[in-house]
Amino acid sequence: HGSPAWATERDPLQVINFPVVQLHMSLMAMRASQKDFENAMNQVKLLKKDPGNEVKLKLYALYKQATEGPCNTPKPGVFDLISKAKWDTWSALGSLPKETARQNYVDLVSSLSSSSKSSGQVEPGADRKPPGYETLVVTSEDGITKIMLNRPTKKNAMNRQMYHEIMLALEAASKDDSRITVITGNGDYYSSGNDLTNFTDMASGKVEELAKNSAILLRNFVGCFIDFPKPLVAVVNGPAVGISVTTLGLFDAVYSTDRATFHTPFSHLGQSPEGCSSYTFPRIMSPSKATEMLIFGKKLTAREACAQGLVTEVFPDSTFQKEVWTRLKAYAKLPPNAMRISKEVIRNKEKEKLHAINAEECSVLQERWLSDECMNAVMNFLSRKAKL
Numbered sequence: 441h442g443s444p445a446w447a448t449e450r451d452p453l454q455v456i457n458f459p460v461v462q463l464h465m466s467l468m469a470m471r472a473s474q475k476d477f478e479n480a481m482n483q484v485k486l487l488k489k490d491p492g493n494e495v496k497l498k499l500y501a502l503y504k505q506a507t508e509g510p511c512n513t514p515k516p517g518v519f520d521l522i523s524k525a526k527w528d529t530w531s532a533l534g535s536l537p538k539e540t541a542r543q544n545y546v547d548l549v550s551s552l553s554s555s556s557k558s559s560g561q562v563e564p565g566a567d568r569k570p571p572g573y574e575t576l577v578v579t580s581e582d583g584i585t586k587i588m589l590n591r592p593t594k595k596n597a598m599n600r601q602m603y604h605e606i607m608l609a610l611e612a613a614s615k616d617d618s619r620i621t622v623i624t625g626n627g628d629y630y631s632s633g634n635d636l637t638n639f640t641d642m643a644s645g646k647v648e649e650l651a652k653n654s655a656i657l658l659r660n661f662v663g664c665f666i667d668f669p670k671p672l673v674a675v676v677n678g679p680a681v682g683i684s685v686t687t688l689g690l691f692d693a694v695y696s697t698d699r700a701t702f703h704t705p706f707s708h709l710g711q712s713p714e715g716c717s718s719y720t721f722p723r724i725m726s727p728s729k730a731t732e733m734l735i736f737g738k739k740l741t742a743r744e745a746c747a748q749g750l751v752t753e754v755f756p757d758s759t760f761q762k763e764v765w766t767r768l769k770a771y772a773k774l775p776p777n778a779m780r781i782s783k784e785v786i787r788n789k790e791k792e793k794l795h796a797i798n799a800e801e802c803s804v805l806q807e808r809w810l811s812d813e814c815m816n817a818v819m820n821f822l823s824r825k826a827k828l
C-alpha cells in the first residue's frame with residue numbers, strides 16, 4: 441500500500457538470475473537508492489514519534505557507513521558515553537558496503553514512517569477502541585485476562601513503552617469482567633528485566649531530569665502491582681531477570697517452568713533493589729537468602745526459588761502450559777467477589793507500607809542511575825562486553 445518506488449524496484453533483483461540484467465537492475469536500484477536516501481533523510485526529520493535510542497543509533501551508524509564507509513575514527517574514551525555508543529554501533533557494521541548501508545537506512549526509515557502512519561490512522565476512533573499494544577498481547581477468555589510480554593527477540597526486556605502498556609493493561613484488567621489476571625512472556629524468556637537501552641538517554645544532556653522521570657515511571661509501575669485488586673498470577677515461562685523477578689513478590693501466585701531461572705544482578709549493574717523486593721524478599725525467604733539474591737546476585741533455579749517461597753509451584757517444561765492453564769481455568773470459576781475480598785483482606789494490611797518502600801527504593805535508584813558504577817555496567821552490556 442503506497443510503498444515508495446525503491447521498495448518495488450528491489451523485488452525483481454531477487455528473481456532475475458541473468459548476471460547482466462542483474463547488474464543493470466542493481467545499478468538502477470543503486471541510483472534510485474541515492475535519491476531515496478536523500479528523501480529518507482528528510483523523512484526522519486518528519487517522524488511524529490521518537491523512534492527511541494536504539495533505532496536512532498542504528499540510523500546514525502547506517503548514515504555514517506553510507507556516506508563515509510567503515511568506521512574510521514578513534515574509539516572515544518569510556519566516559520564519553522554518547523560518542524562511544526555511536527562509535528560502537530558504527531564500527532559494528534564492519535565492512536558493510538556503502539550501497540547496502542544506504543539501502544538499509546532507506547528500509548529502516550520506511551518501516552518507521554509506515555508504523556507511525558498506521559498508528560496515526562487509528563487516532564480518530566482511538567477514544568472508542570481498547571488500546572492497541574505494541575509490546576504486549578492481551579487476551580481475555582475463560583475468566584482470565586492474559587497479559588503476555590511480547591518482545592521475544594529482546595527476551596521481553598521492558599522498554600519504557602512496555603512499562604506504560606503494562607500499567608494500562610493492568611488498569612483495564614482491574615475493571616474488565618475477568619476473575620484472574622495472568623502475566624507471562626512470549627518466547628523463551630519470561631523477561632530479561634529493564635531494557636538497558638532505557639539508560640542510554642541517561643548519557644545525554646539532562647541526566648538528572650531523566651533519572652528523576654525514570655524513578656517516577658518505576659514508582660507508578662510498581663504501584664500498579666501493589667494496588668491491583670484481583671488475584672494476579674505469574675506464569676513464568678522461562679528465565680526472569682531484574683524487575684521481572686522482584687515484582688513477583690507482589691503477585692498472589694507464581695507458577696514456573698523448571699527451565700526458568702531467577703536473577704537479580706543489581707550489584708553487578710551498580711543498582712539497588714526495586715519492586716519492593718527489599719521488603720518482600722527477606723520476608724518471603726529469609727534475610728540472608730534475600731541477601732544472596734539482592735546483594736550478591738545469586739541466580740536461583742526454579743526449584744530453589746520454589747524452596748525459598750518465591751515460586752508457588754514448578755512444572756516440567758514439557759507439560760507446563762497445559763497443567764498451569766488447566767489449573768487457572770478451574771480457579772477462575774471460583775466466586776469472583778470472594779477472591780477479590782480475600783485479596784483485599786490480605787493485601788490491605790501492608791499496602792501503605794509497600795507504597796512507602798516503593799517510594800524509598802525509587803529514590804535510592806534515582807541516585808544509583810547517575811553513578812559511574814551503573815553507567816559503566818550499562819555501557820558494557822550495550823557495547824557487548826558484558827552479559828549476565
Ligand SMILES: CCCCC/C=C/CC(=O)SCCNC(=O)CCNC(=O)[C@H](O)C(C)(C)COP(=O)(O)OP(=O)(O)OC[C@H]1O[C@@H](n2cnc3c(N)ncnc32)[C@H](O)[C@@H]1OP(=O)(O)O
Pocket residue numbers: 593594595597598600603632633634635636637638654655657658681682683684705706709711714821826827828
Ligand atoms: C524506567 C526505568 C526503570 C528501571 C527499573 C530497573 C530495573 C532493574 C533491572 O531490571 S536489572 C536487569 C537488567 N537486565 C539485564 O541486565 C539483562 C541483560 N541481558 C543479558 O544479559 C542477556 O541478553 C541475557 C542473559 C538476558 C540473554 O542472553 P542471550 O545470549 O540468550 O541473548 P542475547 O543477549 O543475544 O539477547 C537477544 C537480544 O535481546 C537483547 N536484550 C536482552 N536483554 C536485554 C535487556 N535487558 N536490555 C536490552 N536489550 C536486551 C540483546 O541485546 C539482544 O539484542 P540484539 O539481538 O539486538 O543484539
